[in-house]
Amino acid sequence: SQELEQSPQSLIVQEGKNLTINCTSSKTLYGLYWYKQKYGEGLIFLMMLQKGGEEKSHEKITAKLDEKKQQSSLHITASQPSHAGIYLCGADMKSNFGNEKLTFGTGTRLTIIP
């Protein structure tokens, strides 16, 4: 099973509307990252959250990490075509070697329709 679950898997939103993507972990998160990926391209770093209750914003995107540090949400206000892509949450998880590895959630594919 996936350590990081995202919902929804895909989202179709009319331009100008708001939307929210969720990322849930079964373990306490020490660092939670949000990335955006265009098809077949690299990942673009959006935001990093570390403290419970932390909230960060950049342009029209806001991300929050809940107090228990096991869930994060990404909220986009007044969506635009440029927001379309795949949104991935990532977190540092323990590897089989006992050290940390950046593991990604299942991803949310966002489509913006005019």
Place this chain on the structure above:
Amino acid sequence: DTEVTQTPKHLVMGMTNKKSLKCEQHMGHRAMYWYKQKAKKPPELMFVYSYEKLSINESVPSRFSPECPNSSLLNLHLHALQPEDSALYLCASSLYSKQGATEAFFGQGTRLTVV
């Protein structure tokens, strides 16, 4: 400079070929990563180098051989690959690999097709 540069962007290779993927960063990052991403799936970690030493190998077949010649360069040597190894290979780097410490920057990836 906040770039991670990967070459080549596209690679087609036969199952008997030997090829290498290259990754370079000049941000002073001491952790570098290789990820493999299949279509419609999230990236999956393959290897982590921390201070030029291999710190994580996620049970990757030996036909994939990583190398970190110095703190700015990361290679992935490929030999006797299978068609199912076709994927987008992503390189990333971060300041260091401590838990929750710092974000990773990703390259644009190499689209590999094995024929």
